[in-house]
Amino acid sequence: MKFAIAVFSPAQAPASRRALRFAEAALAAGHGITRLFFYQDGVHSASSNVVAPQDEQDIAQQWRTFVQANQLDAVVCIAAALRRGVLDEREASRYQRPAVNLQQPWELSGLGQLHEAAQTADRLICFGGD
Numbered sequence: 001m002k003f004a005i006a007v008f009s010p011a012q013a014p015a016s017r018r019a020l021r022f023a024e025a026a027l028a029a030g031h032g033i034t035r036l037f038f039y040q041d042g043v044h045s046a047s048s049n050v051v052a053p054q055d056e057q058d059i060a061q062q063w064r065t066f067v068q069a070n071q072l073d074a075v076v077c078i079a080a081a082l083r084r085g086v087l088d089e090r091e092a093s094r095y096q097r098p099a100v101n102l103q104q105p106w107e108l109s110g111l112g113q114l115h116e117a118a119q120t121a122d123r124l125i126c127f128g129g130d
Helices: 014-028 040-046 059-070 078-083 089-094 111-120
Strands: 002-007 032-038 074-077 107-109 123-127
Touching: 002 014, 002 040, 002 111, 014 032, 014 059, 014 123, 032 040, 032 111, 040 059, 040 074, 040 078, 074 078, 074 111, 078 089, 078 107
Parallel strands: 002 032, 002 123, 032 074, 074 107
Antiparallel strands: none
């Protein structure tokens, strides 16, 4: 089975941790992941400036490691990211901002990527949000 996974909650939220564990279990069971899509506050999971307290798991780093190790398509909604100050090099330059906090393996893109993922996957699984 092929899954598209959408994450709406930030890294420190239980929903983000559950999404990561689901994705790990899906791959371990032989399923595929067509795309990970981070939307709303979920875009914070892709920020390289997230620092977890010493007594908590660093879910943002775990996401980065998971995506890289499995060479997954990991997309961050550009509108949600810009609204929350999550910028790649191109957008930081475009909006004349001094900081870049979105780096590989993440890619900024629009909601069309979520729609496409939902169309190509067998199931769209969403975590978090209101």
